[in-house]
Amino acid sequence: MGPLMSKATSFDIAYRAGVSQSTVSRALRNSPLVNEETRQKVQAIARELNYKVDKHASSLRTQQSNTIALLLFEDPTNDDSLINPFFLSMLGSITRACAQKGYDLLVSFQQLSDDWHADYEDSKKADGLILLGYGDFMDYEEKLIQLSEQNTHFVRWGAKVDNERVLSVGCDNFHGGYQVTEHVIKQGKKAFAFLGDASTHSPEFLNRYHGYCQALTDNKLTVESKRQIDAISVEDSGYEAACQLINSGIDFDAIFGASDLIAIGAMRALQEHGYTIPDQVAVVGFDDIAIASFTIPSLTTAKQDTKLAGELLVDNLIALINGESPDDVLMPTTLIVRKSCGS
Incomplete structure (x- = not known):
């Protein structure tokens, strides 16, 4: 009888594939962090070496x-x-x-x-x-x-x-905020309001606000603090913030809700006050939650995957x-x- 062959390890696969052991580990887990070509190469070598991940033994070793x-x-x-x-x-x-x-x-x-x-x-x-x-x-x-x-x-x-x-x-909240703001500016809107907390208490909203401000500045529009109204990510808060904006008498022709929920609440407030969307006021959100495509009108937004x-x-x-x-x-x-x- 010939000598018994030792059991293949992830290090054997790494050597054959010319990658690190951590890359092998990720490839065998189908990690999206490993590109498709490398993932297929690693998995092919694993099959060739009859390598199997012993999940039970691994769990016992590491508790x-x-x-x-x-x-x-x-x-x-x-x-x-x-x-x-x-x-x-x-x-x-x-x-x-x-x-x-x-x-x-x-x-x-x-x-x-x-x-x-x-x-x-x-x-x-x-x-x-x-x-x-x-x-x-x-x-x-x-x-x-x-x-x-x-x-x-x-x-x-x-x-x-x-x-x-x-x-x-x-996600890149700054770029997403910039994207939706610039798109609406290109539709001819110039008096843009932002509904959402723009402070360190909410870093995502703050980054979206910064993107919004940068888009305004790049398009030679003025950033006015009076057009920023705090809101949390719930429809009622967006509704109340939009009502506050309407009742303030501040001129506006577009609203950026820092989340879809805020934007949806704002749309309800606008419609109750007789505004037509998007003719009089354009509205955009952020997230692309499922209901965003079913609002009337359907909501333009920045999608997070x-x-x-x-x-x-x-x-x-x-x-x-x-x-x-x-x-x-x-x-x-x-x-x-x-x-x-x-x-």
């Missing part, structure tokens, strides 16, 4: 639970869900990505007063956390610092904040759990033109 905890922030909503509808589509993507990578998903709500590290990692309920939503970022930041100091494996959806050593996946976002959140968290050092991801937005801005 991992093979479970990811998804913690949602309880947002104010117009129904009993307390979940921002933008996150519902991302929840579906995260669930599928976890299943494809052999992880169970535990879904719960965030409790700012709780010790999440003890609740999940120390208790072995989960190997890492995905955080969606946060409310007031100035309060939330303390929780992120605490998790980081406890060496918790976690990734958050949201804007990257300067000097923050927290792994994040988010929730499918890719969910995949990247899961993939980067698993990489972190496996001892890798994934980078922050800034996803592009896509301008979705519908009838609320004319064309």
Whole structure:
């Protein structure tokens, strides 16, 4: 009988493919961070070497639970869900990505007063956390610092904040804000209002506001603070902000809602006050939630790719759990033109 062949390892695959071991790990998980050509090459070599990932043995060696905890922030909503509808589509993507990578998903709500590290990692309920939503970022930041100091494996959806050593996946809010603003300016609108918090309490909205301001400046239009009115991401808040704008007597012919929900609330206020959309006032939003295409008129918006976002959140968290050092991801937005801005 000939000598027994040793079992192939991920390092053998890495050597044959001419890539790092971490790239092999990602390719075998179908990570979107690895290009298609490299992924197929690595997987072909793995099949050739009859390489199999022993998930049970890996779990025993590392004492991992093979479970990811998804913690949602309880947002104010117009129904009993307390979940921002933008996150519902991302929840579906995260669930599928976890299943494809052999992880169970535990879904719960965030409790700012709780010790999440003890609740999940120390208790072995989960190997890492995905955080969606946060409310007031100035309060939330303390929780992120605490998790980081406890060496918790976690990734958050949201804007990257300067000097923050927290792994994040988010979209280019500045460019998205610039895109929708410039598009409406090209339709001949010049008195543009922004509805949404434009402060460090809401970094995503602030970046969208900065994009809006830059588009105005680049098109030789004046940025006026009186045309910025605070609102949170719920229809009622957008409605109230639009009513405040209307009742102020300030001249305006376009509204940028910092989220689709704010924009949808603003559309209702405009219609109740006799304004026609988009002839008298153009309206744009941000997110491209499902209902955006069913409003009357349908809502022009900056689309965030929730499918890719969910995949990247899961993939980067698993990489972190496996001892890798994934980078922050800034996803592009896509301008979705519908009838609320004319064309």
